[in-house]
Amino acid sequence: MKKRLTLLAVSFVFAFPSLAKEVSLNAAAAIAASVTPASPSASYDALESQSLAALRNALKGDSPTLSREQLGHSTQSATLADTAWLKARGYDFQSKARQQAGISLLSAFTAQPSPVLAANLATVTAINRDATAATRQQALADAEGISYLYFLSDALGPRLGKAFITAYDKGEIGKAAALIKASEVSTGAAKKHFNNPRPFLVSGNTIHLVPDDTVAKDQTPYTADGGSFPSGHANTGYTDALLMAQMLPERYEALVTRGARYGYSRLVLGVHYPLDVMGSRMVAQSNVAHYLNDAKYRALFNEARDQLRSALEKECGMALAQCAKTDGKNDPYRDPAMQTLYRFTMTYGLPQQKGERATLVVPAGAEALLESALPQLSAAQRRALMVKTAIPAGYPLSGTTPEQQFWQRLDLAAAYAAAKQAH
Template sequence: MRTTARNRPATALAVVLAASVALTGCAPWNEQGTGGRPPVTASPVPEAFTAEQLETAYESDRTVDYVPLLAGFATLESSHPEVLEENLAQTLDINQNAGQEESAAAIIDEYGDMSYTMGDALGEHLGAIYQAAWEEGRLPKTVELIHKDGGRAQSESTNPSKEYFDYDRPYIVAPDEVVYRDKEGGDAYSSTSGSYPSGHTNQAYWQGTLLATLLPELSAQILARTSESGNYRVVMAMHYPLDVIGGRMMGQAAIAKRWADPEFRELLEAASLELHSVLEDECGAALKTCIARDTPYLKAKDAKELYRDRLTYGFEQIGQGGVDMDVPRVAAALLISSHPTLTEGQRIQVLEQTAIDSGYPLDLSVHSTASWQRIDLAAAMNAKVAIDGKGGVHVNGGKG
């Protein structure tokens, strides 16, 4: 099914219940849900990171060449022109049929700091608390890591990859067919840089994935909202769906690198504590209770379905299905906050068992290469996990 932002359900009326079951460690089978943090009762005191913490050269500051991770696009250009034709057709369909509300939201994310604009993913009340605290300087650690311009946890630039693939944007390829959507006096369509991967989507996904890992109790909704930011690039005909998928892959790999760095992880954990403290203090209850009382951005089930649909954008499989998932080892770090008692090997098993099938465009499984395209982070972060007596992982009752 082709998924666009206009397919997303309206703001859900039902309550999102945080599903969190702690591991007991006293039986051959134990269950774990999302998160494992005890309620924070102390009033938050804004305290920024020190200059030394921010200026330290961390191992995860290393520059990564993302071209190999994104290399599936070259296969499409050489062997699957029909996929690139559908890529443009989907773009025009989404762009031409977007409504006024979608268009306005796309423009907001075009120019705004998405670490702020996607605060609505937290729910009506918690989102308002988050955005107010963001504006008023009461989340100094969180904002220092996540903000748009120079956030300490930021991903690398997409420019080297754009230059390597050098693929023209939709509004350059089909200038007379796209609907131009911009604010008055805006310059959204002035860019002539390559289309693949999407830089704005890379930004949305490193920020959104970071926020989801800082607040795993609402990770499904945050990641669904992150996928909206990516889809808005197609709404504006700035990018194609495949650009968005590539931006997701790159942005999530960048944040995995941060969580896998033990020293940098200390900053992430401090920001997570700060964020939980502010939300619980202003809500006046444990976060689980606050979530249950709030009007959610989406029901958790709907959020996970929307997110999963956008992993492939409805493209047909062009490669072999059923290939075993090869999880990039560093990706296991993305589950540290949602499944804190699992080992790295067990977290890899969770990612294996929640991944989508092989063979979709940009998947590298057929080349015996670890595939970021197949990782369903929303499913993995919210997986109920059973651990058997031998330490084996069983997600939601079994593989798949």
């Protein structure tokens, strides 16, 4: 135990990714573009094509072609998701209570100073304006795939990602598909509460709504209705990615980063601000930690995880640990640069407020988010790791309460990297 603690302490001197303010928008955009169909890896590009084809096929269902009308109504079929199993278990997700907890967690949104709000609009405008064609195509696929899990495949690498799509389409991971989607806590109540207009509706904005040349392929500009804060899509991306990371810890950092990359897509499309996706990260982390600390949920989770892992091993035709290994340049989500992108998306370079801050306090049970990925560490060590690798205080939404401070500053990618560096 003492040896582990010493190694952990040594790891804290290793250079963590630059703070978001030190990463330019152009640099972040270049990293984000590396995990699109424009990747230099042929096998990764093939995985992206397979994922998009599987999504389009699921969206159109039994219809001969995919129409725009189908996009907003398509959900996981009974083949893909074992909703009957989940319903029979009768678990109460306490959705309304979690929605209210989310509103409370994000209450600092109403007190953002004008420089933050100005930077909030300027940042989405720049990301939307300068996005490459491939980045826009990725954003469209992310947007229309909200009801499915296909977007997670590229974070698994070409080998495991292909096995994942195959197992998903066959209905072999139906329990995980049902549980993960049911664990998404709606942001609808929060959107109504904060009632913030989307960036493309702000007077004088220069947002470019992206024509769909990827999913429905009808060139209709992608748009969205309802309030902007927090982002429902980003909440979905973070929640799904976090839960899959718990089930597949062999790909933990790649999956966690995929959640952040999914949120980035919302700015590419010009339908959300940085604050919207930052807030969604906070509530998704809090919600997933809450569920993982519930023994009844854990029972469902373990059953779904075991089915998922068995199915993937079967489709891989080899041990899961082997199938999940990094595949060199064909595995861009394992590139260290992605950790820098994750750090960037925690603040999007928005202004930091100076001043003294209270010591960061880890909420009870938060360490569950690192449990499967870092089983060699005790709960106390994981909590210490979360504090040591957190971003500095004072960034937007960090608020005044201990929970607001913690969930905004928690950098799971850096925590995981620090532990791996030590061991």
